[in-house]
Amino acid sequence: MAEKSRTEYSMVNTSVAFIAQITAILMGFFTRVVFTHTLSEGYVGINGLFTDILNILSLSELGVGTAITYALYGPIAQKDTKKQQILMRMFRTFYRITAAVVLVAGLCLIPFLNVLMKNRPDVDHLLLIYLLYLLNSVISYLLIYKKTLVDAHQMNYLTVINHNGFLVIQDILQIIILLTTKNFILFLLAAVVCTITANIVMSKQADRLFPYLKETCEEKLPENERKDIIKNVKAMLMHKIGEVAVNNTDNLLISGFVGVISAGVYSNYYLVIGSVRQGLDQELQGVLAGARGGVTASVGNLGATEDGEKVGHVFADLFFIGQWMFGFAGICLLEMLNPFVELAFGKQYLFTEDIVLILCINFFVTGTRRAVLIFKESMGLFWYDRYKSLIEAVLNLVISILLVENLGIAGVFLGTLCSTLLTSFWVEPYVLYKHRFHEKPVKFFLKYAWHLMVMAAVWGLTHVCCRWYEGGALGNLLVRFVICMVMPNVLLLLCYCRTAECKDFLRLLKRMGSKAFGRMKR
Numbered sequence: 438m439a440e441k442s443r444t445e446y447s448m449v450n451t452s453v454a455f456i457a458q459i460t461a462i463l464m465g466f467f468t469r470v471v472f473t474h475t476l477s478e479g480y481v482g483i484n485g486l487f488t489d490i491l492n493i494l495s496l497s498e499l500g501v502g503t504a505i506t507y508a509l510y511g512p513i514a515q516k517d518t519k520k521q522q523i524l525m526r527m528f529r530t531f532y533r534i535t536a537a538v539v540l541v542a543g544l545c546l547i548p549f550l551n552v553l554m555k556n557r558p559d560v561d562h563l564l565l566i567y568l569l570y571l572l573n574s575v576i577s578y579l580l581i582y583k584k585t586l587v588d589a590h591q592m593n594y595l596t597v598i599n600h601n602g603f604l605v606i607q608d609i610l611q612i613i614i615l616l617t618t619k620n621f622i623l624f625l626l627a628a629v630v631c632t633i634t635a636n637i638v639m640s641k642q643a644d645r646l647f648p649y650l651k652e653t654c655e656e657k658l659p660e661n662e663r664k665d666i667i668k669n670v671k672a673m674l675m676h677k678i679g680e681v682a683v684n685n686t687d688n689l690l691i692s693g694f695v696g697v698i699s700a701g702v703y704s705n706y707y708l709v710i711g712s713v714r715q716g717l718d719q720e721l722q723g724v725l726a727g728a729r730g731g732v733t734a735s736v737g738n739l740g741a742t743e744d745g746e747k748v749g750h751v752f753a754d755l756f757f758i759g760q761w762m763f764g765f766a767g768i769c770l771l772e773m774l775n776p777f778v779e780l781a782f783g784k785q786y787l788f789t790e791d792i793v794l795i796l797c798i799n800f801f802v803t804g805t806r807r808a809v810l811i812f813k814e815s816m817g818l819f820w821y822d823r824y825k826s827l828i829e830a831v832l833n834l835v836i837s838i839l840l841v842e843n844l845g846i847a848g849v850f851l852g853t854l855c856s857t858l859l860t861s862f863w864v865e866p867y868v869l870y871k872h873r874f875h876e877k878p879v880k881f882f883l884k885y886a887w888h889l890m891v892m893a894a895v896w897g898l899t900h901v902c903c904r905w906y907e908g909g910a911l912g913n914l915l916v917r918f919v920i921c922m923v924m925p926n927v928l929l930l931l932c933y934c935r936t937a938e939c940k941d942f943l944r945l946l947k948r949m950g951s952k953a954f955g956r957m958k959r
Contacts, residue, residue, distance in 0.1 A: 458719045461601035462712040464608040466781075468615075469708050472624075473782045475615045479558025482697035485704030486553065487567055489688040490546065491574040493681050494539045504669035505531075507817045508662075509589040521586065521647075522654040527666070528582045536578040543571040553689060555696045562622060569625040573632050580636040583643035583650065595642060603635035672819035679826025679861070683833050683853055690849045694841045702786050703846070705778060706793075710800055713766055721759050721807055748812075749874055756808040757888075757938035761929055763804025764892040769921045771797040771896070772903045776914040788846070795850040801892070802857055805885075809865045812873070821872050825864040832856040895928045 473481055505528045512520040550567065551557060560566070584596045610627040614620060644650055658666070688707075692700040774793055778786055788796075837852025844851065863882070870878035902924060906916045933939040 457597045457601035458716055461604045461608075462716060464605045466708065466712060468608040468611055469705065470781050471612050471615050473705065473786065475619050476621060477558070477560075478698050478701055478785070479560045480621055480701075481704060482558055482692070482699075482701030483560055483563070483566065485688045485700045485707070486692045486697060487570040488704075489685045490553070491539075491543065491570055492685040493689075494542050494546075494574065504666060504673050504819065506585055506589050507669065507815070507819075508666050509586065513589055518647075518649045519654070519656065520658070522649055522652065523656055523658050524666075525583070525586055525650060526654055527658070528585060531670075532578045532582040536575050539578070540571070540575045543574070553693050555693055558697050566621065566625065569622070569629060573625070573629045576629065576636065577632055580640040584639050586647060586650070587639075587643055590646075592646075595646075596639065599635055599639045599642065603631045603638075607631035669817065669819045672823040675823040676819065676826045679829040681830075683829060683856060686834065686837070687849050687853060690837055690841060691846055694838075694849075695846055699846060702788065705782050705786050706774065706788060706796060709774065709777065710770060710796060713770065714800065714804065717762050717766055717804065718807060721755065721762060721811070752808060752812050752869075752874075754938055754941045755811070756805075757933075757936075758942055759808045760805045760888050760892065761933075761942070763801050763807070764895070765921075765925050765929070767797045767801035767804070768896055768899050768925045769918075770800060772900065772917040772921055773914055776910040776917070779910040780914065792847050792850065795847060795854060799850060799854050799857070802854065802862060805888075806861060806865060809869055813865060813869045816873055818868055818872055822864050822868045825860050829856050829860040832859055891929070891932050895925050895932075898928065899924050 472484075505524055508524055509521060512518075512524065547564065547567065550563075584599075587593065587596050607628055610631070611624050614623045614627060657663070688700045688703060691703055771794060774797070775787055775790065833852055833856035835852075836855050837849045840848025840851050842848070866881055866885070867878050870876050870881060899921060902920050903917045907913070908916070930939070
């Protein structure tokens with residue numbers, strides 16, 4: 438079988454990932470709607486709280502996956518199967534240790550569960566429910582380490598199909614259970630069974646693709662290479678701390694300071710916003726595939742095979758497209774999120790508009806960082822900003838705790854925004870430019886500031902237009918949908934039509950449209 442090029446792999450990955458992601462998101466949303474309408478608000482809150490607790494315990498994974506994936510790029514490009522065997526054996530050991538640490542830490546946390554829940558809801562079998570969440574988290578680390586090798590070979594469409602396929606099966610089973618029994622224990626058992634099955638299937642598929650994984654390997658990495666990997670793992674641990682502190686402590690703070698029910702309300706918003714973010718991440722990771730060779734695993738390949746000017750051009754295009762996509766999506770969320778949540782889940786699950794605004798700004802700021810993160814991680818720049826994540830974690834917790842006392846839920850989200858702006862927002866591009874592009878990032882930050890001003894103006898104008906009509910939830914949703922689909926994109930096009938990045942973007946859209954139309958004609 439002929440080996441695919443970087444562009445071919447990226448195009449396949451993007452197409453499959455988009456379809457699979459959309460399917461999984463729609464099914465996950467439908468499951469959530471059924472969940473909120475068949476079980477009490479207490480179960481909704483417990484679901485969000487326990488999910489975040491286990492995400493925090495996953496801190497023990499140390500970011501090993503990212504570090505090992507980066508280490509695999511070289512051996513794969515050189516077709517060095519022996520070194521791939523050694524790295525995967527190391528990865529297996531790391532993940533088995535991770536599973537054990539998560540299990541022990543999760544069990545040790547049991548006596549403190551009541552501390553994390555203000556106004557504990559009336560939910561039966563709370564300890565059993567927590568243990569099932571813990572079991573599902575622990576088994577997720579077993580066997581699944583092999584998917585990293587598949588991803589590093591730029592065949593992550595296979596892992597996407599496996600992951601999202603079993604998510605859809607899980608959603609179908611859970612919907613049936615909710616509608617027929619309304620039993621939360623069976624609901625969680627369905628997730629455990631699907632996680633185990635998905636891991637087994639992925640492991641067997643990796644074994645078929647790479648038979649050398651089953652061969653005995655007694656060799657060890659050279660000491661200098663082993664030290665480099667350990668160094669990157671240590672750096673990724675620090676990054677993981679920051680990531681967890683920013684993304685997975687909000688529900689804990691809301692649950693502990695405001696109440697478990699409020700944490701359940703937030704988990705619905707988080708589902709919608711997170712689903713949009715996942716879809717855009719997939720698109721961003723492949724949007725340049727047809728023009729420049731793709732990203733993620735392909736960026737690791739690109740960085741090793743192309744000159745700095747080429748890499749810089751790809752990054753500039755990707756950053757521009759990312760800020761457009763996430764800015765447009767942020768506007769849509771700001772205007773349509775509350776009407777959508779009211780229709781899907783009910784008025785009792787609504788946040789006030791000021792809280793939604795903060796959530797959408799957080800979404801946009803995080804989204805504009807995606808291009809930087811894709812390049813920084815794929816090129817192994819883990820070490821240079823390792824302390825940034827620790828500072829971000831401390832700032833996030835301190836600011837959120839200080840603000841939640843006076844501002845409530847809004848204070849938690851403002852703490853997240855402040856910690857990001859004070860650290861990751863500027864440190865990550867600084868590291869990328871200094872250590873990969875070997876340039877001063879002044880021009881980038883000036884361009885970044887211009888993008889932010891343009892987007893703020895577009896947000897403001899669109900918001901004013903959307904407020905011209907005030908009706909019921911459905912009417913608001915439909916009218917704002919039409920305005921948001923047209924107005925932001927027209928305004929952004931008028932502002933950027935003369936820029937090189939915009940011209941590249943339009944050429945890419947034209948090329949993608951032509952290919953899609955050609956396939957339809959055939």
